Amino acid sequence: MSQPTAIVFGVGSIRGVGGAVCRRFAREGYHVFVAGRTLAKIEAVVAEIAASGIGSAEALLTDVTDEVQVIAAFDRAMNPGPGREPADVVVSNAGNNAVIDFTQLTTAQFEDFWRVGCYSGFLVGREAARRLIPLGRGTVIFTGASGSLRGKPGFAHFAAAKAGLRMISQSMAREYGPKGLHVAHVVIDGGILGDRLQGASPARVERVGPEGLLGYDAIAENYWLLHRQPKSAWTQELDLRPFKENW
Template identity: 80%
Template sequence: MGKPTAIVFGVGSERGIGGAVCKRFAREGYHVIVAGRTAAKIQEVAKAIASAGGSAEALPTDVTDEAQVIAAFDRAMNPGEGRDPADVVISNAGNNAIIDFTKLTAAQFEDFWRVGCYSGFLIGREAARRLVPLGRGTVIFTGASGSMRGKPGFAHFAAAKAGLRMISQSMAREYGPKGIHVAHVVVDGGIDGDRLRGAIPAMVERLGEEGLLSVDGIVENYWTLHKQHRSAWTQELDLRPYKENW
């Protein structure tokens, strides 16, 4: 057996879910393929892992481009000498914005769908193609409260995330019996990461201490999902701060 490999799609800031997941699996001895759209950000994550003694490589990937997703899996399944094919796949791509429904353009709706849902299809399909022959593996999709309900100003986001949730359920039912653990994580609340702190600092201040989901707390659940005994797999897990009004 060689060094285990994981691939994480949709990695942005080091202090986001994607970056934190990469570091968490690297601490457990995984070689991590850091896949994201912005080269500078994913290189920063890979560098941080290497500085801590871990193993990682940055792989620029647009998760809405079928050819790039396939190429990323080609690399993940052939990660180099001394490394095993990837048996962990994380789909973490997402974007969000409040847009009045009457002002929502077709182009905007399609863009949110491509990032929030279509990317999950591409990643999920390739994961199934590559992991079924291995007879094992974990595939985790990052969802949101929009996966469960559509709120005013979020029709585009909720439509995409609800579709992603259905992809995860269909995959779990089809591939669970073949040894593939497919899970969907509903992140219900604001995330204490660089994106929210930079975009809406007033909200962060208003919610106060522990009013946002801890990035490290979130990714600890990703590791737990991966390590679950297959006699008691979780298909969907919802996470929220203890202060959240849900």
């Protein structure tokens, strides 16, 4: 049997959602293309997968806001080499976040958040549809956030981008679901106990404790379950939060 293939965009730290999703699919025997813009980080994910002895992985240095680079990444993932199937799992995980007072928000900052949080999803989603619809199958998963559903003070730029990404996922699901493509949007409602939050806000991590934060491996498990859902009961939107989260 040939080896299945997945590609995960927006992979950063090995202790984060992107790295965890790569490891989870590799654990099922997938060849995983680890796509991110920091070579050292994506190579660390590849090395950990190689050390596990299960599945395989390959680093793809990719800026998901660059159309040419996204297309090139899909070209590679759809032609993964002898003994491997074209990628039928695509994860769009790019994101950034920061609290910025609305009156101090610059046009450059707003555009940067839109490009990372929404435009990248358009590029990944469009290419996924172009490549997977001819196969008549596949899973496309977009990583959302609390801001996908509501805007809060200091987060207008972030919420605008993530809400746009959510609409991309819904439009794709309605158009391509009947053609065999499972498109899902995952709302990550809460902080993630990973390198990014621990580095940016250690006081928050200390205050809420591990039970007040999402585990990246637990999130990745849900991505795997979405991919494995039967066609008779597909989830389009899934919201995840720690049990102590106030929502």
